Amino acid sequence: MSSEQEIKLTSFSSKGGCGCKIGPGDLRQVLRNLPPTEANPNLLVGLDTSDDAGVYKLSDDLAIVQTVDFFTPIVDDPYSFGQIAAANAISDVYAMGGKPLTALNIVAFPIATLDKSILSEILRGAADKAKEAGVTLVGGHSIDDKEPKFGMAVTGTVHPDKIRTNAGAQVGDRLILTKPIGVGIMTTSIKKGLLSPDEIARVTGVMAALNKTAAEIMEKYDVHACTDVTGFGLLGHALEMASASQAVISLSYEAVPVLPRTRELAELGSVPGGTKNNYAYIQENVTFPETMDQIDQWILCDAVTSGGLLISVSNEDAESLLAELRASHVEASLIGEVTEISRGHINVIYST
Structure with missing residues (x-):
């Protein structure tokens, strides 16, 4: 790829800079209009506490942790962007006390506008970071889009009695x-x-x-x-x-x-x-x-x-x-x- 393409990768991001999520106020208004989810005793962590990931109980000693995250480029180096996006997505499983196991790539890329080698570097960075985390890449999904975006859906495991949530802080902590x-x-x-x-x-x-x-x-x-x-x-x-x-x-x-x-x-x-x-x-x-x-x-x-x-x-x-x-x-x-x-x-x- 050319140095010019490397330098201008972030210019394809309409938001620029932070790859920000929808703001918390706007998101809360959207979610408020949704019907409540059906109660399920195996859903140990859901939408109620705005936690980092969902946790679903499979057995008395095993639950799965599921999360997804993706965003537009925030750095110009494609390899680094892939590493950052992977680390960001995997982090939600760590925050819940879980062990990340598998990941699916989520790709949006202007295939006719940017050199294909840029996407290869993004994926290589993500794969190297996943390997460092002990996460196995099992596939993914891609679309042709005018704005590059990348992230992962990550699945991990945790013992139901060892889940870390954001809801347990105690006085004196x-x-x-x-x-x-x-x-x-x-x-x-x-x-x-x-x-x-x-x-x-x-x-x-x-x-x-x-x-x-x-x-x-x-x-x-x-x-x-x-x-x-x-x-x-x-x-x-x-x-x-x-x-x-x-x-x-x-x-x-x-x-x-x-x-x-x-x-x-x-x-x-x-x-x-x-x-x-x-x-x-x-x-x-x-x-x-x-x-x-x-x-x-x-x-x-x-x-x-x-x-x-x-x-x-x-x-x-x-x-x-x-x-x-x-x-x-x-x-x-x-x-x-x-x-x-x-x-x-x-x-x-x-x-x-």
């Missing part, structure tokens, strides 16, 4: 985040030509990293709730956890890991629409300090692709879990705690 945020602002900046090659490599590496190590380590600890941070941003997914757990969560802004230059780039206008939609959705249920400006509030709502796990763990286990994650080269940070039982709410602490 500490919150650990396993990847830095700022991804949406950074990837929007790629499209605008504002990042250096080293900065592009850094954010690409964050997105392409599997949550496999973090998920395997947390199995040994008293984890009460877990979710992965993706399109609805850190505050969006934390609020889902708080609401599902009927709890109040306190987050320290200074403790949240943020990619370098994120604020500078946001000030230059690289705040994606998905980030602003996230902010509009959560602001009634989040208390920000009066001294915290709009840019920092947006950063906490930034639309993430293939973000880290947000783990609610007992206070007694938090420091040990954090130390083991860091020893295994996971970029983990303690960012907050669960403070009380109430309707879902987030309090942001900001001392600057």
